[in-house]
Amino acid sequence: MGGRRRAVVGMAGALLVVAVAAGSGPGLAAARVRAGARAAAGVRGALAATTLQIFHGSPLLVRAGEPVIVPVDVVCVTASGMACPATVSIRAGAGLARRAEGPIRQGLRFDLTGLVAGKPGAGEGAGPAGPVAGSVPFAIAARDPAGRTVTLPAVGALRVYVAAAMRAVAVPAVPFGRLRDGTTVLALPWGRGAAAAGLDRGPEQATVGPPAFDVDADGRVYLLDALQGRLAVFGGGRLVRQTALDVAPRSDLSVAPDGTAWVLTRAVASGLVRLVRVDPAGRPGEEVAAGDGPLGQVRAVGGRAYARLLPMDAWVAAGPGVAAAAEPSVGRPLGDGTALLRVAGERTVRLGIARGERVEDAVELRFASPVGEVALAEPDGRGGYVMVARVYREGANAADQFQVVLVSASGAVRTFAVSSAAYAEPAPSGRFRLGPDGALYRMTSSPEGVRIVRHDLGGTR
Amino acid sequence: MKRLLVAMALSAAAVVAVPGTALASWVDDKCFVDAHSVDMLERSQARAYAESGIDEGYEYAGGCWDNDDRDDTPGQPDSEGEGPDCSGFVFKTWHLRGIIGNDGFRWYNRLQDVHGPYSSYTFHDGDPDYPFRTLASKSNALYMDAFAKHGHIGMLYTGNGPSDGTDYILEAWCDACGTGVNVQTYRGNADYVGVRRRDWTPDCYPQCQGPAEVTLIRL
Numbered sequence: 001m002g003g004r005r006r007a008v009v010g011m012a013g014a015l016l017v018v019a020v021a022a023g024s025g026p027g028l029a030a031a032r033v034r035a036g037a038r039a040a041a042g043v044r045g046a047l048a049a050t051t052l053q054i055f056h057g058s059p060l061l062v063r064a065g066e067p068v069i070v071p072v073d074v075v076c077v078t079a080s081g082m083a084c085p086a087t088v089s090i091r092a093g094a095g096l097a098r099r100a101e102g103p104i105r106q107g108l109r110f111d112l113t114g115l116v117a118g119k120p121g122a123g124e125g126a127g128p129a130g131p132v133a134g135s136v137p138f139a140i141a142a143r144d145p146a147g148r149t150v151t152l153p154a155v156g157a158l159r160v161y162v163a164a165a166m167r168a169v170a171v172p173a174v175p176f177g178r179l180r181d182g183t184t185v186l187a188l189p190w191g192r193g194a195a196a197a198g199l200d201r202g203p204e205q206a207t208v209g210p211p212a213f214d215v216d217a218d219g220r221v222y223l224l225d226a227l228q229g230r231l232a233v234f235g236g237g238r239l240v241r242q243t244a245l246d247v248a249p250r251s252d253l254s255v256a257p258d259g260t261a262w263v264l265t266r267a268v269a270s271g272l273v274r275l276v277r278v279d280p281a282g283r284p285g286e287e288v289a290a291g292d293g294p295l296g297q298v299r300a301v302g303g304r305a306y307a308r309l310l311p312m313d314a315w316v317a318a319g320p321g322v323a324a325a326a327e328p329s330v331g332r333p334l335g336d337g338t339a340l341l342r343v344a345g346e347r348t349v350r351l352g353i354a355r356g357e358r359v360e361d362a363v364e365l366r367f368a369s370p371v372g373e374v375a376l377a378e379p380d381g382r383g384g385y386v387m388v389a390r391v392y393r394e395g396a397n398a399a400d401q402f403q404v405v406l407v408s409a410s411g412a413v414r415t416f417a418v419s420s421a422a423y424a425e426p427a428p429s430g431r432f433r434l435g436p437d438g439a440l441y442r443m444t445s446s447p448e449g450v451r452i453v454r455h456d457l458g459g460t461r
Numbered sequence: 462m463k464r465l466l467v468a469m470a471l472s473a474a475a476v477v478a479v480p481g482t483a484l485a486s487w488v489d490d491k492c493f494v495d496a497h498s499v500d501m502l503e504r505s506q507a508r509a510y511a512e513s514g515i516d517e518g519y520e521y522a523g524g525c526w527d528n529d530d531r532d533d534t535p536g537q538p539d540s541e542g543e544g545p546d547c548s549g550f551v552f553k554t555w556h557l558r559g560i561i562g563n564d565g566f567r568w569y570n571r572l573q574d575v576h577g578p579y580s581s582y583t584f585h586d587g588d589p590d591y592p593f594r595t596l597a598s599k600s601n602a603l604y605m606d607a608f609a610k611h612g613h614i615g616m617l618y619t620g621n622g623p624s625d626g627t628d629y630i631l632e633a634w635c636d637a638c639g640t641g642v643n644v645q646t647y648r649g650n651a652d653y654v655g656v657r658r659r660d661w662t663p664d665c666y667p668q669c670q671g672p673a674e675v676t677l678i679r680l
Contacts, residue, residue: 051512055618055619055621055629056621057620057621057622057624058624060624069677071620071621072621073604073619073620073621075508075509075512075618075619076509077508077509077512078509081509081510081512081513081571082506082509083503083505083506083508083509084509090678090680092680093680098680099680100678100679100680101678102676102678105664105665105676106504106505106603106604106620106663106664106665107675107676108675108676108678109675109676109677109678110677110678110679110680111677111678111679111680112680113679114679114680115680200635200636200637200638201635202521202538202635202636203521203612204521204522204546204547204548204549204580204581204612204613205519205521205546205547205612205613205633205634205635205636206547206612206613206632206634206635206638207612207635208634208635208637208638227637248638249634249635249637249638250638250643250644271516271530294629294641294642294643294644295643295644296644310623310629310644311623311629313623313624330624342624342625343624343625344624344625344626346600370600370649371626371649372626372646372648372649372650373625373626373627373646373648373649374625374626375625389626390626390646390649390650391649392649392650392651393651394597394598394599394651398651398652398654399651400649400650400651420650425645425646427644428625428627428644428645428646429625429644
């Protein structure tokens with residue numbers, strides 16, 4: 001990260017603004033400062049950071065009465081490759097009026113419990129005065145020893161939601177190895193050409209293949225074949241069309257009901273994340289920049305796309321007609337003014353629907369095994385959810401599998417497990433899709449090739 | 462057999478590259494020897510060191526990179542090009558010594574082409590004599606610990622991962638991917654174990670006031 005000349009990166013699609021501010025004070029909105037920014041800003045001094053980036057671990061969705069703790073870490077590195085002592089501050093509560101500050105150190109956490117504002121609820125853990133529910137807005141800033149500041153988010157605030165009520169549901173364990181197979185809807189061998197999928201493998205590296213896929217209303221499979229530089233569309237197992245795209249091995253894909261495809265990827269030359277639109281006829285269109293953090297997710301909702309930007313870990317709208325400097329949402333927008341909240345704990349997954357500052361249909365799924373990731377979470381439209389979590393076991397009999405969970409509004413659970421084996425690792429967000437037909441689709445791979453597998457969930461969407 | 466071949470190749474790569482008689486490679490042109498012992502290493506300093514490798518490419522058995530935020534040898538696998546491989550990146554970042562089992566810390570210039578004697582297999586399998594150990598549980602991993610399987614290893618960039626349970630992993634990922642910070646699911650993948658370098662110096666040194674790992678600030 002030495003010589004990139006990048007002072008201000010504005011994004012036409014209102015995804016994120018990265019800027020730098022020299023000197024003290026609140027600082028301009030920024031997610032990250034890197035080397036070029038230092039040069040452009042004219043900052044001098046051996047302790048000026050060339051990398052200054054905030055990573056937070058939001059609890060996102062808590063039960064009324066629980067503590068609201070936000071851990072914060074800052075990567076602060078000077079041009080000479082030395083760690084620098086950053087200072088972290090957080091503003092939180094109504095109007096972001098409350099503020100606290102401290103030097104960055106391992107295990108730094110901010111306690112926002114006293115700032116929960118909302119109406120009394122009836123959640124589990126109610127104390128004598130009764131719990132309150134609502135949300136706690138917050139924004140984090142980091143300052144390097146030269147006085148430069150970055151803030152997260154760049155615009156507006158992040159938020160922790162406090163649910164007045166959260167149903168706890170025990171998810172029945174599925175023995176490791178008791179897996180459901182599903183039906184293969186597309187199979188491609190590794191290799192080159194229209195009827196193959198690109199693969200990068202070798203000793204002492206990860207094995208990498210297509211990072212993501214999606215399925216449209218006609219059952220056609222859109223495969224992001226990054227290593228062959230294309231978005232390929234298959235119907236009935238045959239190639240329908242393909243679009244040449246310069247996409248990085250780690251990318252994400254989402255297809256809208258009208259066939260518009262959105263690809264979130266990283267530009268090879270600049271390293272910047274960008275969002276690419278491919279119209280229903282397969283023509284690539286406009287691109288918007290999306291910051292320079294680790295690659296996140298994209299989802300098409302209605303006529304627009306929403307990108308989950310990292311390390312902000314929040315969603316912003318993108319695409320034509322989107323106003324600049326849009327405020328982020330920690331929940332994934334669902335297109336009706338609500339947003340899906342989901343957060344993984346060590347053995348739990350919490351889900352809820354954010355409507356304004358309130359949470360509805362909050363549920364905590366409790367697993368018998370540790371949870372490694374939430375690979376998919378979708379509302380079922382009836383107050384319940386479809387979700388997929390990777391569960392694992394460590395030790396001599398180490399194992400892992402994906403557990404599919406359908407939980408109804410009443411808390412009834414159906415569950416089964418599918419294989420997590422993958423010869424080539426897709427992006428974590430690219431492995432599962434809930435199709436317009438209500439079926440669950442999964443990308444899997446073996447030494448022979450890649451497959452898209454359909455699992456009937458016994459309902460319609 | 463595969464494990465043996467990897468170990469042989471990496472042992473050869475542990476030796477400083479010598480200019481060949483054929484066309485000069487990127488390593489021949491750019492890299493030089495510059496290393497010295499150091500007394501200590503904090504996790505924060507290891508992460509700062511590794512920052513220089515981000516966006517600099519990947520090279521199997523490699524270990525030399527400049528700091529210009531680009532892969533100078535893209536699409537040229539196994540050409541003595543720019544970048545580390547996964548285990549070489551961990552070796553340099555953790556300031557390990559070049560002889561198997563040796564304790565202590567050794568700093569290497571990023572432009573020194575050194576891979577070290579450890580492969581992903583040795584990081585994964587461990588040995589009581591190695592300067593790193595396997596974690597009993599991956600849930601105990603701290604930043605700059607690693608997750609290793611047979612064939613790949615990456616380091617935990619921060620303890621504050623995304624809300625979906627994934628982790629930010631700092632890794633020399635693949636030939637086409639280069640080196641960088643990626644969202645990965647190694648913690649939940651049974652192929653991976655947690656690996657911790659021995660003898661980290663606490664980040665708070667020399668002002669540590671106790672064993673407490675958490676600083677809580679109330680608003």
